[in-house]
Amino acid sequence: MKKLQKVSRLTGIMLISSVSAGLCAQDVKHCRETTDKDQRLACYDRIFGTSDAETLAVAETDIEVKEHTTALVPEISASQIPIATVMQKYWELTPEEKRDRFVFRTYQPNFFLPAHITSNINKAPQSPTRGQAPNNENYKQMESKLQVSLRAKLMTELLLPGADLWFAFSQRSMWQLWNDQDSAPFRNTDYQPELMYIVPVADAWGDLPGEWQIRMLQFGIAHQSNGQADPLSRSWNKVYAGFAVDKGEFGLNWRYNQRISESDDDDDNPDLIDYIGSHEISANWLPGYATAQLVWRNDFSHLSRGSWQLDLTYPVDSSKLDGLRWHLQVFSGYGETLLDYNFRQNSMGIGVMLFNF
Structure with missing residues (x-):
C-alpha cells in the first residue's frame, strides 16, 4: 500500500511538473520577448522568484552577448592561411x-x-x-x-x-x-x-x-x-x-x-x-x-x-x-x-x- 502511495505521489508530481513546465515555458518565452530589461527581470521574478530570476536573466544576457560576438567573427576559410x-x-x-x-x-x-x-x-x-x-x-x-x-x-x-x-x-x-x-x-x-x-x-x-x-x-x-x-x-x-x-x-x-x-x-x-x-x-x-x-x-x-x-x-x-x-x-x-x-x-x-x- 505504501509503495502504491509513493507511485501515485510520484505520478502526481510528474504530471504537475509537466503541466507547470508547459506553462513555464510559455511564460519564459513571453519574458524573453520583452525588450525592456527591468520589465523582463520583473517577469522572471514572478515566475521563479528573485534570485532565480536574476540568475536566468544574467545567463540569457551572456548567451545574447556570445551570439552577437560569434556573429561578428568571420569564419576563416582553410585557404586563408598566413x-x-x-x-x-x-x-x-x-x-x-x-x-x-x-x-x-x-x-x-x-x-x-x-x-x-x-x-x-x-x-x-x-x-x-x-x-x-x-x-x-x-x-x-x-x-x-x-x-x-x-x-x-x-x-x-x-x-x-x-x-x-x-x-x-x-x-x-x-x-x-x-x-x-x-x-x-x-x-x-x-x-x-x-x-x-x-x-x-x-x-x-x-x-x-x-x-x-x-x-x-x-x-x-x-x-x-x-x-x-x-x-x-x-x-x-x-x-x-x-x-x-x-x-x-x-x-x-x-x-x-x-x-x-x-x-x-x-x-x-x-x-x-x-x-x-x-x-x-x-x-x-x-x-x-x-x-x-x-x-x-x-x-x-x-x-x-x-x-x-x-x-x-x-x-x-x-x-x-x-x-x-x-x-x-x-x-x-x-x-x-x-x-x-x-x-x-x-x-x-x-x-x-x-x-x-
Whole structure:
C-alpha cells in the first residue's frame, strides 16, 4: 500500500511538473520577448522568484552577448592561411614542423607549360669567349617549358638552434615540342645543384616596423650549367645570402648572388652578371586559393637589363590545394635560360604546376 502511495505521489508530481513546465515555458518565452530589461527581470521574478530570476536573466544576457560576438567573427576559410605559416612549414622553421632528413621534397615550382610563346627566339646564341653558334632557322617561337626541382635536408641543428643544411637540384628545359622539322629537340636545359643553410629567426629578434617579421636567413652555394659543348656551353658558380620577411598574406625575399670568379679560359660567359644582375627580390602573395609571385633580378647599375617574372597559380580542384594547379607565367628581360643570358625577350607560358610535397 505504501509503495502504491509513493507511485501515485510520484505520478502526481510528474504530471504537475509537466503541466507547470508547459506553462513555464510559455511564460519564459513571453519574458524573453520583452525588450525592456527591468520589465523582463520583473517577469522572471514572478515566475521563479528573485534570485532565480536574476540568475536566468544574467545567463540569457551572456548567451545574447556570445551570439552577437560569434556573429561578428568571420569564419576563416582553410585557404586563408598566413604566409608565415606556409614559410615555417616549408622550411621547417619551428620545432613542430621539423621532419626527417634525406627525404625529397619540392623546392622551386615544378611545372609543365606546353604552350610557351616568346617575342623573339634565340636562333644563334653567342658569348664573348665562346663566339656565335650556327644559326638555326627552324627554331619556332612557340615551344614548351618544363621545370623539375627537388630538395632534401641533410643536417639539422647545425651550428645554430633550429638551423638546417639542405641540398637541392633543379632542372629547367626549353623544349621545341612544336618543331616537327627538327624532331622536337630540347633547345636548352639548365642544371643547378646547390647547398643551402637555413637559419630561423626568433620572433623577438625579427620584429620590423609595420608588423613585418623576419622569418629566416639563407646562405648557399650553387653551380649552374647547361651541359652543352662549345660554342653553346654556359656555366657559372655563385655563393649567396638572403633573408625572408612576411606580413599576413604577403611575403618578401631578398637574395644577393656573388659570382665566383673563373679564369678567362674557363669562363663561358664573363659578362653574365651585367645582364642578369646579382640581386634577386621576390614578392609573394597568397590571396585565398591562388598564389602569386613577382621576381625582379637586377644589379642596380644596369636598370634597363635584368628581368621580371610573374607566376600565377590556381588549383584545378579547390578542395586539393597541394594538388594539380593551373600555372600562368610571364617573363620580360634577359636570362630566361642560361643560354639566353644576354638575349632580351618577352614570353608567356600556360600549363600546370605538376606536384608539391
